[in-house]
Amino acid sequence: MTEAVIVSTARNPLARSFRGAFNNTHSLVLGAHVVGNAVAGAGIDKDEVEDLVLGATFHEGPQRKNMARLCALVSQQCTAVAQQAGRFDDEIVPLATTKLVFDKATGITSQQEVMLHQDECNRPDTTIEGLEKLEPVRGPDKFITAGNASQLSDGASACVVMDATLAGKRGLQPLGIFRGFAVAGCKPDEMGIGPQLDRLEALDDTWAAMPEDWLH
Template sequence: MKSVNTDNLINPLLKEQVPGIYFPMGQTAEIVARRYNVSRQEQDLYALQSQQRTAEAQAAGLFTDEIVPMSVKYRVEDKATGQAQILDGIVDRDDCNRPDTTLESLTGLKPVFAEDGSVTAGNSSQLSDGASMTLVMSLEKALELGLKPKAFFRGFTVAGCAPDEMGIGPVFSVPKLLKAKGLRIADIDLWELNEAFASQCLYSRNRLEIDNARYNVNGGSISIGHPFGMTGSRQVGHLVRELQRRNLRYGIVTMCVGGGMGATGLFEAVR
């Protein structure tokens, strides 16, 4: 695949001193899997859980009120004849979910980033497109406009980590935020940890000792999709709605960042 970086804009000093910054994300996922002994089976089982949770949530309509339906034109091609036609349709759900996913279908996929690796297209986030909006304002302004807030944004932290294992950034940013707010892991009712790759999710979730029943309860980027630049906003919107549905208080959104960083935000639902 030809790089979109046609101008080859690489800082020579950084390339010499911290070459890991330029690691392809898939390679970092392989490094995490090997360095922290995350098996292929564990990654595939994690991906299966994500697909199943999203399928159940979509069937229950749990994403409906956070998606604005759009009228679109789409191209359909007959594989047998090669004949194509343009149809009109309505997009009212994320279409990356594969509800018929099985463990057998996942284990049958070949590694993508290393011949003897464990990271596949099935246990990685999906290339996708999308947009999301999060409206943030002071409580005073919301009341002035007659708006009822859904949640309070209580703060955020970022923390650095080694570039070649950028996926475990949340392991460093989450404790930093909790300490600043005087909270513990057990105080957080729901978690949204971005599913860039199953390997880094498994390590981060287990290292932080997050209860799986409170974690990515309706799936994540492996099953929903991961449009760069909007996933965090989508996670915030979904987390807040899920907190309100369950009458819970605190939620955290956290994700890794290419180059070696973790970012974490704390939200308190208005109940």
């Protein structure tokens, strides 16, 4: 049976939406950059690509999960350690672009040439004391604050999927095996739960056994 494997990936650094490095960069530019680098990383000619699937996301609806301050702190700390150790370097392809900078004092918007090399969305200086001072955005009886909510980010990622036999002939070491995919929807006020729904459908379609701990 023919099997598909992932042989290359590439992604842009994540930038803060509206104020970050990519606030003046079209999504197609971000997409083209990572696609080109993923293809180059696979060592194949662009004319060999038979199909290209692009997607875009934008968070909608309130984030309703109760994310503990401690989890937010640990997440920031782990990301900072990984950045300092260069663990993201191999998957990131830097991108030079033009950023819009707004001066609050003068009301003037200027352009700034930037080269983004790493994710700029995380906050390495986060402390538990700082998180405790943040007020819930939906009221005192709620849980989501600026410190534990999903941040709006700009960026793109791409991967190259090809026939396993061909990958072997090219001497390419697969990063993973592509067994199938699924599409599922949910109410917009339940943002974040969607991947769980299509994951279950994909597992069912591929006759894969679902680990019991996935349900908890």
